[in-house]
Amino acid sequence: MAGANAFYAQSGGVTAVINATACAVIETARKHGGSIGKVLAGRNGIIGALTEELIDTSLEPAGIIAGLRHTPGGAFGSCRYKLGAIEDNQREYRRLIEVFAAHDIRYFFYNGGGDSQDTANKVTQLGSRLGYPMVCIGIPKTVDNDLPFTDSCPGFGSVAKYVAVSTREAALDVQSMCSTSTKVFILEVMGRHAGWIAAASALAQEKRGDPPHLIVFPEVPFDEAALLRKVKKTVEARGYCVIVVSEGARYADGVFLADAGSKDAFGHTQLGGVAPALANIVKAGLGYKYHWAVADYLQRSARHVASANDAEQAYAMGRAAVEFALAGKNAVMPTVVRTSDEPYRWKIGEAKLSRVANVERKMPKSFLSADGFGITAKARRYLAPLIAGEDYPPYRNGLPCYVTLKNELVAKKLEPFPL
Amino acid sequence: MAGANAFYAQSGGVTAVINATACAVIETARKHGGSIGKVLAGRNGIIGALTEELIDTSLEPAGIIAGLRHTPGGAFGSCRYKLGAIEDNQREYRRLIEVFAAHDIRYFFYNGGGDSQDTANKVTQLGSRLGYPMVCIGIPKTVDNDLPFTDSCPGFGSVAKYVAVSTREAALDVQSMCSTSTKVFILEVMGRHAGWIAAASALAQEKRGDPPHLIVFPEVPFDEAALLRKVKKTVEARGYCVIVVSEGARYADGVFLADAGSKDAFGHTQLGGVAPALANIVKAGLGYKYHWAVADYLQRSARHVASANDAEQAYAMGRAAVEFALAGKNAVMPTVVRTSDEPYRWKIGEAKLSRVANVERKMPKSFLSADGFGITAKARRYLAPLIAGEDYPPYRNGLPCYVTLKNELVAKKLEPFPL
Numbered sequence: 001m002a003g004a005n006a007f008y009a010q011s012g013g014v015t016a017v018i019n020a021t022a023c024a025v026i027e028t029a030r031k032h033g034g035s036i037g038k039v040l041a042g043r044n045g046i047i048g049a050l051t052e053e054l055i056d057t058s059l060e061p062a063g064i065i066a067g068l069r070h071t072p073g074g075a076f077g078s079c080r081y082k083l084g085a086i087e088d089n090q091r092e093y094r095r096l097i098e099v100f101a102a103h104d105i106r107y108f109f110y111n112g113g114g115d116s117q118d119t120a121n122k123v124t125q126l127g128s129r130l131g132y133p134m135v136c137i138g139i140p141k142t143v144d145n146d147l148p149f150t151d152s153c154p155g156f157g158s159v160a161k162y163v164a165v166s167t168r169e170a171a172l173d174v175q176s177m178c179s180t181s182t183k184v185f186i187l188e189v190m191g192r193h194a195g196w197i198a199a200a201s202a203l204a205q206e207k208r209g210d211p212p213h214l215i216v217f218p219e220v221p222f223d224e225a226a227l228l229r230k231v232k233k234t235v236e237a238r239g240y241c242v243i244v245v246s247e248g249a250r251y252a253d254g255v256f257l258a259d260a261g262s263k264d265a266f267g268h269t270q271l272g273g274v275a276p277a278l279a280n281i282v283k284a285g286l287g288y289k290y291h292w293a294v295a296d297y298l299q300r301s302a303r304h305v306a307s308a309n310d311a312e313q314a315y316a317m318g319r320a321a322v323e324f325a326l327a328g329k330n331a332v333m334p335t336v337v338r339t340s341d342e343p344y345r346w347k348i349g350e351a352k353l354s355r356v357a358n359v360e361r362k363m364p365k366s367f368l369s370a371d372g373f374g375i376t377a378k379a380r381r382y383l384a385p386l387i388a389g390e391d392y393p394p395y396r397n398g399l400p401c402y403v404t405l406k407n408e409l410v411a412k413k414l415e416p417f418p419l
Numbered sequence: 420m421a422g423a424n425a426f427y428a429q430s431g432g433v434t435a436v437i438n439a440t441a442c443a444v445i446e447t448a449r450k451h452g453g454s455i456g457k458v459l460a461g462r463n464g465i466i467g468a469l470t471e472e473l474i475d476t477s478l479e480p481a482g483i484i485a486g487l488r489h490t491p492g493g494a495f496g497s498c499r500y501k502l503g504a505i506e507d508n509q510r511e512y513r514r515l516i517e518v519f520a521a522h523d524i525r526y527f528f529y530n531g532g533g534d535s536q537d538t539a540n541k542v543t544q545l546g547s548r549l550g551y552p553m554v555c556i557g558i559p560k561t562v563d564n565d566l567p568f569t570d571s572c573p574g575f576g577s578v579a580k581y582v583a584v585s586t587r588e589a590a591l592d593v594q595s596m597c598s599t600s601t602k603v604f605i606l607e608v609m610g611r612h613a614g615w616i617a618a619a620s621a622l623a624q625e626k627r628g629d630p631p632h633l634i635v636f637p638e639v640p641f642d643e644a645a646l647l648r649k650v651k652k653t654v655e656a657r658g659y660c661v662i663v664v665s666e667g668a669r670y671a672d673g674v675f676l677a678d679a680g681s682k683d684a685f686g687h688t689q690l691g692g693v694a695p696a697l698a699n700i701v702k703a704g705l706g707y708k709y710h711w712a713v714a715d716y717l718q719r720s721a722r723h724v725a726s727a728n729d730a731e732q733a734y735a736m737g738r739a740a741v742e743f744a745l746a747g748k749n750a751v752m753p754t755v756v757r758t759s760d761e762p763y764r765w766k767i768g769e770a771k772l773s774r775v776a777n778v779e780r781k782m783p784k785s786f787l788s789a790d791g792f793g794i795t796a797k798a799r800r801y802l803a804p805l806i807a808g809e810d811y812p813p814y815r816n817g818l819p820c821y822v823t824l825k826n827e828l829v830a831k832k833l834e835p836f837p838l
Contacts (some may be wrong), residue, residue, distance in 0.1 A: 014592055014596060016588075044599070047598065073588075074595030077594075093832060120452070165819060168818060168819065168821065169491050169723065170717050170820075173493075175497055176429070176493035176494075177432070177433060179498055180500055181498070182464070183717060187717075203818065209593065221645040236582070267602050273695065276695075290715060293714060293715035294712055295714075295717065296589075296604075297604060298709060298714065301588035301592040304724055305723055353724050387816075387817035388816060390811070392811070395809055396620070397803060397806075398583070398803070399622065399623065400584060
């Protein structure tokens with residue numbers, strides 16, 4: 001006889017490898033079919049649990065589930081929807097327990113960042129209080145790499161690789177043309193308030209002086225004069241300058257570069273991106289011809305150039321989550337524990353959800369170079385293994401074969417729940 | 420005894436595969452060492468011939484030259500420098516012949532777009548007139564795919580593949596999140612006045628209704644009302660909408676979208692890009708949450724996701740150029756002649772430089788769908804084989820191993836020539 005069902009949901013911004021985690025959860029649960037019944041996935045994340053829109057993954061054939069391992073995006077839909085404090089949102093938390101009880105769900109796997117780990121932790125507490133004990137396991141995911149306790153977050157390594165590869169490639173282009181064309185190239189990358197992704201661009205360097213020549217971090221208050229000096233020096237020495245800027249870059253007073261002068265005289269919001277804002281600063285200050293790129297979603301969905309280590313860890317976290325649940329653990333999150341930089345070795349660890357929740361891990365100061373525009377050898381040692389290895393998806397007709405699921409919902413048993 | 424030397428130069432915007440052409444020119448010339456002496460490459464393109472900055476490629480070992488085949492950018496430097504009409508620029512054309520004579524250069528291989536083919540054609544004419552006969556062979560290159568006579572231009576297939584892959588990937592991301600986040604995603608791509616690159620994004624579609632849902636072509640006067648209607652309909656039907664817009668998109672009066680409203684009330688030039696301009700139009704008209712990306716140089720340097728057919732043709736064009744020269748041909752350019760769509764088959768053809776020069780090939784009207792926001796089956800048949808096949812570069816430490824040349828110059832023999 002099959003055990004109770006499991007609920008799995010994807011939360012927050014999706015990544016190139018979050019579906020590899022989904023794949024692992026489903027494949028591992030299927031292997032333990034005696035202990036776990038069906039894996040029901042939330043349609044659009046936790047919203048699916050509230051609205052009782054539960055995707056029956058048992059209807060998907062093994063080949064399709066296997067294909068999730070190399071398919072970017074969130075196969076069941078994700079959402080930006082944060083359940084609030086349990087005291088103020090009893091209605092929502094109770095509804096979750098009702099839906100879980102109605103569908104015999106006793107396992108809750110929540111795949112997301114800090115907010116999601118917080119939610120998972122509250123669900124297990126409330127379940128106990130209401131006499132419906134749940135096993136709640138968080139599974140780390142975030143391109144921003146800002147979760148505590150885990151050495152790295154699945155999703156980050158692949159964005160890091162995309163950014164390092166793209167920086168190396170675009171720099172070759174700019175270098176080729178700089179005698180008569182573009183002198184300054186600016187690439188804007190993600191990372192919110194943490195500079196992990198921007199830092200990874202430095203892996204494109206093979207020797208001192210290689211591009212990127214400047215990285216603008218959110219952790220370092222933006223110093224326009226210092227930036228212009230270094231850009232000028234770089235162009236004079238090398239003929240061109242490549243800058244990688246984090247979307248979260250800001251002035252000492254906290255104003256984001258992207259927001260500076262964000263209204264025109266008519267009150268219209270100006271368009272834009274940090275990269276064009278920085279390009280304007282360079283143009284105004286030094287007059288160099290520039291180009292800029294904003295990778296936006298391209299970087300976090302670029303499964304075609306995923307890091308093999310990242311894809312492997314994404315899978316390993318999903319498998320560990322199910323194994324943790326079956327081993328009787330609760331309110332924990334599997335983590336990556338690094339045991340060696342070179343050769344890179346890691347093992348599975350665990351962290352209590354109560355401690356992970358809502359803690360943002362910034363880059364340590366020791367990772368930033370003295371002038372604030374680069375990274376240290378220590379940062380390089382940390383970052384290098386995370387982008388290592390290629391893990392290409394299969395291709396057909398020149399394009400990656402990404403799978404599409406049926407995503408059929410199980411029949412509803414409860415009254416509708418207005419969000 | 421070795422024959423006369425050859426001059427090779429890269430011209431205009433570089434591509435992911437222009438170095439594969441350089442590799443072929445050098446490798447083929449080395450095979451025919453009895454007929455061709457050294458291949459001297461222009462430092463920064465044709466400027467190197469004027470300034471007598473000639474890179475001695477014979478100093479580069481075979482392994483490094485072989486590595487050019489998978490290295491993006493222009494290994495010898497390229498330039499945007501157009502020699503004018505021969506009547507008004509006698510001084511420059513005569514200088515070219517002087518430099519070529521001083522270094523026993525009798526072969527001129529010019530790797531570029533329409534302008535470059537024009538230059539190559541003039542050089543051969545002038546050489547004859549001055550009693551210094553030269554063999555001049557043009558070699559096609561342009562990501563914009565706008566050269567006539569050749570079925571496709573080396574460089575285009577790889578950008579096309581990058582754009583199709585990126586569109587498919589980013590669309591999966593947007594689709595995952597659209598219930599609570601971004602509804603409209605806009606990707607800006609290159610292509611100048613021709614919509615070839617934008618059109619290639621449609622290859623991401625597997626079935627009717629797949630993203631990209633709208634493509635904004637430079638060939639179709641921009642109709643804001645029609646665009647907003649279709650975006651609205653798409654979001655209502657599918658929950659999200661992916662738009663690919665060409666940098667050259669413009670209104671019926673010829674004004675580029677990127678230029679519209681380009682000054683604020685203080686006379687400052689607004690920061691650019693078509694994607695943010697279009698995002699603003701969508702936001703103002705429909706209020707949807709949007710994201711946008713500008714791939715810029717990332718797309719044309721993305722050797723990591725090059726098309727195998729494109730890389731092969733880039734090499735084949737370089738080899739054919741040298742073989743043409745040795746066969747006694749002159750003032751011609753090798754071309755790709757398609758003999759079958761499916762299975763894709765092609766052979767080498769040739770076109771007279773005098774006919775190629777300064778002709779821009781736009782997309783045929785028959786490639787555009789009735790509503791102007793998509794492509795036809797005919798366009799799909801044309802485009803599909805150009806992105807086929809993967810041709811991954813080797814990787815080390817998680818990054819592609821791209822080669823760097825010594826680029827040592829031969830000793831100058833002439834007086835300096837002020838540009």
